[in-house]
Amino acid sequence: xxxxxxxxxxxxxxxxxxxxxxxxxxxxxxxxxxxxxxxxxxxxxxxxxxxxxxxxxxxxxxxxxxxxxxxxxxxxxxxxxxxxxxxxxxxxxxxxxxxxxxxxxxxxxxxxxxxxxxxxxxxxxxxxxxxxxxxxxxxxxxxxxxxxxxxxxxxxxxxxxxxxxxxxxxxxxxxxxxxxxxxxx
Amino acid sequence: xxxxxxxxxxxxxxxxxxxxxxxxxxxxxxxxxxxxxxxxxxxxxxxxxxxxxxxxxxxxxxxxxxxxxxxxxxxxxxxxxxxxxxxxxxxxxxxxxxxxxxxxxxxxxxxxxxxxxxxxxxxxxxxxxxxxxxxxxxxxxxxxxxxxxxxxxxxxxxxxxxxxxxxxxxxxxxxxxxxxxxxxxxxxxxxxxxxxxxxxxxxxxxxxxxxxxxxxxxxxxxxx
Numbered sequence: 502x503x504x505x506x507x508x509x510x511x512x513x514x515x516x517x518x519x520x521x522x523x524x525x526x527x528x529x530x531x532x533x534x535x536x537x538x539x540x541x542x543x544x545x546x547x548x549x550x551x552x553x554x555x556x557x558x559x560x561x562x563x564x565x566x567x568x569x570x571x572x573x574x575x576x577x578x579x580x581x582x583x584x585x586x587x588x589x590x591x592x593x594x595x596x597x598x599x600x601x602x603x604x605x606x607x608x609x610x611x612x613x614x615x616x617x618x619x620x621x622x623x624x625x626x627x628x629x630x631x632x633x634x635x636x637x638x639x640x641x642x643x644x645x646x647x648x649x650x651x652x653x654x655x656x657x658x659x660x661x662x663x664x665x666x667x668x669x670x671x672x673x674x675x676x677x678x679x680x681x682x683x684x685x686x
Numbered sequence: 687x688x689x690x691x692x693x694x695x696x697x698x699x700x701x702x703x704x705x706x707x708x709x710x711x712x713x714x715x716x717x718x719x720x721x722x723x724x725x726x727x728x729x730x731x732x733x734x735x736x737x738x739x740x741x742x743x744x745x746x747x748x749x750x751x752x753x754x755x756x757x758x759x760x761x762x763x764x765x766x767x768x769x770x771x772x773x774x775x776x777x778x779x780x781x782x783x784x785x786x787x788x789x790x791x792x793x794x795x796x797x798x799x800x801x802x803x804x805x806x807x808x809x810x811x812x813x814x815x816x817x818x819x820x821x822x823x824x825x826x827x828x829x830x831x832x833x834x835x836x837x838x839x840x841x842x843x844x845x846x847x848x849x850x851x852x853x854x855x856x857x858x859x860x861x862x863x864x865x866x867x868x869x870x871x872x873x874x875x876x877x878x879x880x881x882x883x884x885x886x887x888x889x890x891x892x893x894x895x896x897x898x899x900x901x902x903x904x905x906x907x908x909x910x
Contacts, residue, residue, distance in 0.1 A: 539709035546716035557886035642863035
């Protein structure tokens with residue numbers, strides 16, 4: 502400690518050469534208020550922070566008014582139609598729907614990927630097209646999950662199309678007797 | 687008691703330095719990592735996707751729909767966003783004869799950050815609300831259910847007319863997990879009708895499942 506500083510020392514006698522060193526003062530500081538403040542700020546930031554920054558998922562939709570010649574014609578053999586319904590139900594059929602509905606199958610969000618990959622492996626790439634048809638009760642999450650599934654399986658051609666009344670009836674008939682599907686992914 | 691008093695009193699002092707160090711380390715982490723949530727009047731639970739592209743922040747026009755199917759439009763806070771909000775309000779006022787004053791239009795720009803979800807005919811009354819009232823006011827949403835009266839179409843049309851056909855750089859769609867498909871379809875219909883064919887859905891990040899084609903592609907890319 503500097504000799505000139507007039508610290509409030511207990512003795513009060515003169516300092517100088519030969520005088521014994523001042524008694525060392527305790528350098529401990531009470532940190533409790535600082536800790537209090539620190540944690541207050543931490544709590545504040547923890548509550549206000551948004552950890553996961555939202556991501557952008559690109560989506561391009563076709564122009565419905567485009568001329569018919571410009572529209573690419575889908576081969577029935579390469580078509581794979583996925584139908585989405587309430588409570589994460591997924592149905593699918595390959596090619597065209599049989600009049601008796603025999604190729605109409607029920608699935609869920611876990612198993613549909615295997616089906617898509619199987620279809621992808623068995624079909625020439627230029628013919629493969631996945632048609633997604635959500636019905637009135639399907640939720641936005643289902644649609645995005647399905648679009649995401651296209652990215653995951655790297656299927657380049659897919660379309661979201663309005664559902665046909667015949668398909669709606671078929672879903673209704675299936676759901677009438679089927680147990681609820683397990684939740685989405 | 688006399689016996690107890692003989693035990694030398696130990697100091698209760700604890701060295702808190704290490705504690706303070708940790709506390710401030712965590713504090714600085716949160717301060718740097720934090721990004722304040724923009725004020726939103728509506729709670730939206732986004733679906734997940736494997737897309738890893740970050741959400742853009744400049745020149746954003748955002749359409750949100752919540753669980754109940756209420757549709758909102760909002761603009762980013764940067765100059766482009768404000769400009770476009772202003773143009774939308776001006777054109778909408780002119781086209782629909784709303785008679786918005788410059789003060790109303792300024793309010794529109796202010797509210798547009800958090801989201802505007804009222805039918806066109808109620809816009810004038812809505813813009814008379816104070817900031818406090820705006821926060822507590824339950825907006826009915828822009829009607830989209832009816833194809834003939836899809837008012838999102840009016841908002842989009844006003845925006846594009848105002849900019850002379852120049853589309854916002856980032857058209858975002860912020861949808862809730864639980865919204866049923868028809869609302870999404872109607873929003874898409876309004877987009878298509880106004881020539882917006884490319885836009886981005888706001889999603890939260892999800893890992894790519896192992897063994898899938900995309901997983902393999904991403905792995906190869908990361909090797910390079």
